[in-house]
Amino acid sequence: MGHAAAETSSFMTDFLLQSGGVAIIDGGLATELERYGADLNDPLWSAKCLLTSPHLIRAVHLDYLEAGADIIITASYQATIQGFEAKGFSSDESESLLRKSMEIACEARDIYHDRCREGSPDSNDDGRVLKQRPILVAASIGSYGAYLADGSEYSGNYGHAITLENLKDFHRRRVQILAESGADLIAFETVPNKVEAQAYVELLEEEDIKIPAWLSFNSKDGINVVSGDSLFDCASIAESCKNVVAVGINCTPPRFIHGLILSIKKVTTKPILIYPNSGESYDGKRKEWVQNTGISDKDFVSYVNKWCGIGAALVGGCCRTTPNTIRAIYRTLSSRSPAPSS
Ligand code: MET
Numbered sequence: 123m124g125h126a127a128a129e130t131s132s133f134m135t136d137f138l139l140q141s142g143g144v145a146i147i148d149g150g151l152a153t154e155l156e157r158y159g160a161d162l163n164d165p166l167w168s169a170k171c172l173l174t175s176p177h178l179i180r181a182v183h184l185d186y187l188e189a190g191a192d193i194i195i196t197a198s199y200q201a202t203i204q205g206f207e208a209k210g211f212s213s214d215e216s217e218s219l220l221r222k223s224m225e226i227a228c229e230a231r232d233i234y235h236d237r238c239r240e241g242s243p244d245s246n247d248d249g250r251v252l253k254q255r256p257i258l259v260a261a262s263i264g265s266y267g268a269y270l271a272d273g274s275e276y277s278g279n280y281g282h283a284i285t286l287e288n289l290k291d292f293h294r295r296r297v298q299i300l301a302e303s304g305a306d307l308i309a310f311e312t313v314p315n316k317v318e319a320q321a322y323v324e325l326l327e328e329e330d331i332k333i334p335a336w337l338s339f340n341s342k343d344g345i346n347v348v349s350g351d352s353l354f355d356c357a358s359i360a361e362s363c364k365n366v367v368a369v370g371i372n373c374t375p376p377r378f379i380h381g382l383i384l385s386i387k388k389v390t391t392k393p394i395l396i397y398p399n400s401g402e403s404y405d406g407k408r409k410e411w412v413q414n415t416g417i418s419d420k421d422f423v424s425y426v427n428k429w430c431g432i433g434a435a436l437v438g439g440c441c442r443t444t445p446n447t448i449r450a451i452y453r454t455l456s457s458r459s460p461a462p463s464s
Pocket residue numbers: 149150151152153168195199262311312373440441
């Protein structure tokens with residue numbers, strides 16, 4: 123095992139120790155940008171704000187840090203070189219836009235640390251969490267299906283024409299750029315099938331990527347990943363890769379999470395991460411979320427304690443969760459008694 127590999131293997135466990143056992147991931151980015159008034163009806167979705175309103179992205183990152191998040195995820199989920207080129211940007215410009223997602227998140231972290239120095243040590247009167255702590259910036263990589271912008275990341279069905287090699291080539295340059303952008307780790311999010319998980323771990327090894335990564339799958343039945351591929355197989359692929367420092371589930375209704383954690387536990391010794399959506403249903407035809415079909419922040423939080431009880435080590439929220447959700451998670455985790463040291 124080389125030096126870098128040895129460092130990778132303790133990266134997440136060290137971070138979790140510093141975070142008090144459980145680390146908090148941020149909440150929905152795209153849906154929060156929409157709440158701020160951004161129009162994301164575009165093939166680039168949230169990545170459109172890299173062009174039109176970077177200040178909003180920064181504001182949302184800051185909101186999540188002030189709600190208590192220990193990890194913020196960049197706006198690069200649907201930012202791809204191919205997607206930017208389709209809009210007429212050159213490849214250099216497209217690469218800069220990817221780096222920009224990282225710069226915005228790092229700026230937010232810097233501003234936050236300044237506010238912590240100026241503010242009160244723990245929590246302000248206004249409920250902001252201003253507490254110096256290690257904060258990670260995770261570079262988001264959404265799936266090929268997200269780039270297609272037709273809901274394929276929720277079907278995982280790319281057709282027979284798309285091979286493992288195609289997927290590796292599709293993601294290669296973006297992975298390289300984000301890995302060298304100053305990110306603390308790569309967040310492969312909403313991975314819908316086995317072949318894309320395989321593509322990611324092979325890329326990490328072939329390109330000798332120097333920073334750690336997590337792999338996070340989505341499910342719509344609580345048993346398999348959305349394509350119908352077995353979660354057991356998908357999590358095993360993640361488990362086999364030394365660069366992968368956590369494996370889990372995102373953008374999946376809360377009611378499915380308990381069972382999914384138990385399935386993942388059977389395959390992995392790596393920390394398990396969980397950031398469900400609000401449970402609201404999505405109307406694919408109208409391209410909008412159906413309001414109030416999900417659960418309240420209070421119910422979300424009562425789940426969080428159970429998830430941590432069965433082994434989730436990183437918890438946050440995905441689409442339609444807000445800084446209020448994250449603040450509620452922060453409060454419930456802070457009130458937990460510290461794990462007995464063994
Ligand atoms: C469709 S899942 C989207 C994940 C991304 N991190 C976001 O919150 O916007």
